[in-house]
Amino acid sequence: MIALFTLFVLLAFSSATSVRYEADWKSLDTRPTPDWFDNGKFGIFIHWGIFSVPSIDFDHNNHSEWFWSFWKINQSPKYVDFMNKNYKPGFSYADFGPQFTCELFEPDQWADIFKHAGAKYIVLTAKHHEGFTLWPSNYSWNWNAVDVGAHRDLAGELKAAVDRVGGVRFGMYFSQFEWFNPLHIEDLKRKPPTRNYPNMVSYPQMIEFVNNYKPELIWSDGDWAGDADYWRSTEFLQWLFNESPVKDSIAVNDRWGSGTWGRHGGYWNVMDHYDPGHLVGHKWENCFNLDRYSWGYRRTMTSSDVRTMLELINELARTIACGGNLLLNIGPTADGRIVAAFELRLRQLGRWLQTNGEGVYGTKPWIYQNDSNIW
Numbered sequence: 001m002i003a004l005f006t007l008f009v010l011l012a013f014s015s016a017t018s019v020r021y022e023a024d025w026k027s028l029d030t031r032p033t034p035d036w037f038d039n040g041k042f043g044i045f046i047h048w049g050i051f052s053v054p055s056i057d058f059d060h061n062n063h064s065e066w067f068w069s070f071w072k073i074n075q076s077p078k079y080v081d082f083m084n085k086n087y088k089p090g091f092s093y094a095d096f097g098p099q100f101t102c103e104l105f106e107p108d109q110w111a112d113i114f115k116h117a118g119a120k121y122i123v124l125t126a127k128h129h130e131g132f133t134l135w136p137s138n139y140s141w142n143w144n145a146v147d148v149g150a151h152r153d154l155a156g157e158l159k160a161a162v163d164r165v166g167g168v169r170f171g172m173y174f175s176q177f178e179w180f181n182p183l184h185i186e187d188l189k190r191k192p193p194t195r196n197y198p199n200m201v202s203y204p205q206m207i208e209f210v211n212n213y214k215p216e217l218i219w220s221d222g223d224w225a226g227d228a229d230y231w232r233s234t235e236f237l238q239w240l241f242n243e244s245p246v247k248d249s250i251a252v253n254d255r256w257g258s259g260t261w262g263r264h265g266g267y268w269n270v271m272d273h274y275d276p277g278h279l280v281g282h283k284w285e286n287c288f289n290l291d292r293y294s295w296g297y298r299r300t301m302t303s304s305d306v307r308t309m310l311e312l313i314n315e316l317a318r319t320i321a322c323g324g325n326l327l328l329n330i331g332p333t334a335d336g337r338i339v340a341a342f343e344l345r346l347r348q349l350g351r352w353l354q355t356n357g358e359g360v361y362g363t364k365p366w367i368y369q370n371d372s373n374i375w
Helices: 001-019 035-040 064-073 077-086 092-100 105-117 155-167 180-190 196-213 234-243 309-321 340-359
Strands: 041-044 121-127 169-175 215-222 284-289 322-332
Touching: 001 092, 035 322, 041 284, 064 077, 064 092, 105 155, 105 340, 121 155, 121 215, 155 169, 155 196, 155 234, 180 196, 196 234, 284 309, 309 340, 322 340
Parallel strands: 041 121, 041 322, 121 169, 169 215, 284 322
Antiparallel strands: none
């Protein structure tokens, strides 16, 4: 009888102390960012997709992954001229798909590099604005890495490799919108907008990859084309925090609809290269590219375009001194390689962290962030 009474008390206490979040920002914003993210301090961003095939950025605008947009939406003369000179008439962006072969992709080698770089988490661009998924999505038929190009579940293979190496958490970047998805284009033509695209594509894709891959971080992006209601963001986050298989460990950012940046969600990205330079009263992240001129791989990258160790150490120090995490980006090639210049710099940073990690991981900001040139 005493044992049963004790069990009843424990169950009642557990029920009373468990937190359930409602599908509104007032409730969702009370959910704390997991300690692992705050303590990790350093992660690696991976921009990889069909854009890795043309791998061209003519204007040093940090966006080789926006090739399709510059070519077809902006019709930028340099991009149009490049395609006219080098590809047959009628060549489409989809024709790059079979060239995304990834035949040299060795996920265990990648995981080894990330581990020795000192990264505590990685974020893979599981779907960028081009709509191509690096997993076999049921909602992206014939425009995913299993149906086209590599014919491999790239997200699944990398997730398994990271799990094997240990000590590095797996995260997924996900673009809410797609430049040329007809459902999304039609939604925005209507006043008020319909929600056919999120109902039939983006929302079920998020449920799908969370259930299948159990990422411990979701880096939402491409949200500016609609508000949080359009994307069903609060509904998704309620499920993610209450019911999903990663509800206790998941970290999320703040890009969940126009007007949410720096206000709602989880930790703050606010904008690319967000670096306030002073202590911020909310957990935040500085995404920072290793190639100073692009997120995606560029065939025209030179050695001087790769940030120096001094730049990386300075950026890491000032970021964690102000309460942030540094998410350092690399762009692999279409055949699946992390180029030597990137690997060298990551391993150099890893050796520095082996010596100085005690002053990085698990630390808390001091009340003063900067003393002259010392962070």
